[in-house]
Amino acid sequence: MSTSTQTGTNSPLFTDVIRERRSVRHYDKSVRLSHEQIKELLKEATLAPSSSNVQPWRFLVIETDELKEKLLPIAFNQSQVTEAAAVIAVLGDTEGYKKADEIYGEAVKRGFMPEDTAKSFAERTVSMYGALPKEILNKIIYTDGGIVSQQLMLVARAHGYDTVPMGGYDAAKLKEAFNISDRYLPIMLIALGKAAKPGHPTTRLPIEDITFFNEMPAN
Numbered sequence: 001m002s003t004s005t006q007t008g009t010n011s012p013l014f015t016d017v018i019r020e021r022r023s024v025r026h027y028d029k030s031v032r033l034s035h036e037q038i039k040e041l042l043k044e045a046t047l048a049p050s051s052s053n054v055q056p057w058r059f060l061v062i063e064t065d066e067l068k069e070k071l072l073p074i075a076f077n078q079s080q081v082t083e084a085a086a087v088i089a090v091l092g093d094t095e096g097y098k099k100a101d102e103i104y105g106e107a108v109k110r111g112f113m114p115e116d117t118a119k120s121f122a123e124r125t126v127s128m129y130g131a132l133p134k135e136i137l138n139k140i141i142y143t144d145g146g147i148v149s150q151q152l153m154l155v156a157r158a159h160g161y162d163t164v165p166m167g168g169y170d171a172a173k174l175k176e177a178f179n180i181s182d183r184y185l186p187i188m189l190i191a192l193g194k195a196a197k198p199g200h201p202t203t204r205l206p207i208e209d210i211t212f213f214n215e216m217p218a219n
Contacts, residue, residue: 017158022199024162024191027083031194033161038063038086038192041159045152050144052125053103056096057148058184060089070177075169075189085193087166089174090149092141092185097129138185145187152190162195 012020042059050056062071063086075081104118104125113121129137153163166189174186 012158017154021153021157022162022195022201023164024193024195024197024199025078025080025164026195026197027080027085027162027191027193028196029083031085033063033085033192038088041152041155041161041192042088044155045148048144048148048151050147051140052097052100052121052129054097054100054125054129054144055103056093056141056144057187058091058093058096060091060178060180062087062089062178067178071174071189074173074177075166078166078168080164080166080191081189083193083196084191086191088152088190088192089178089180090145090152090187090190091180092138092145092187094137094141094183094185096141097125100125141185142187145185149188149190156192160194161192162199164191164199165189166191 038061046055046057062068065082068082068084068087071087072078072081075087081087100122104113104122107113108115108118132140149165153165156163169186169189171186174180175182175184180186
């Protein structure tokens with residue numbers, strides 16, 4: 001049942017959003033989203049949490065027909081690449097932690113924390129992340145990128161749009177074709193638009209089979 005929230009708006013309930021989200025692979029080619037619409041979706045998606053609030057995610061929005069055709073073979077000819085209104089390449093910035101001063105400085109301006117606390121947090125963040133081994137830093141970035149990607153897909157559904165995450169693509173060719181430097185880690189592609197054909201329902205493992213309290217089973 002889709003009803004309004006307690007605030008009296010016409011926003012769908014969160015339970016409706018998570019239950020109605022589907023991986024949609026066939027899109028209405030006539031549907032286009034403006035830059036402002038896409039930025040609004042991304043703005044809400046980036047309310048997601050990240051390690052130390054570093055927010056290492058970056059988004060390359062691929063929306064022109066020419067560029068989607070360029071992306072098509074890189075994404076192994078998945079039809080949603082050219083049918084969707086846009087494909088969002090979610091990237092992770094390995095130097096994102098260097099924005100700590102900006103991030104915590106904004107927190108001070110908004111009255112979220114004292115200036116001395118923000119300065120301390122920023123210094124520790126830059127020092128800690130700058131000293132991390134590459135594999136550990138990358139793991140953190142991939143985790144944060146996965147979190148924001150899921151949030152983006154739920155935000156899109158809440159606004160009446162459909163998505164599908166794509167891990168099937170050649171990351172090296174993506175970087176080469178779209179001039180993405182080694183500073184950025186490709187995390188996933190997300191097609192965004194309006195479904196021409198609904199995504200099919202899927203099943204989930206019983207929660208009893210995947211949840212364990214206090215200790216894991218022997219096998």
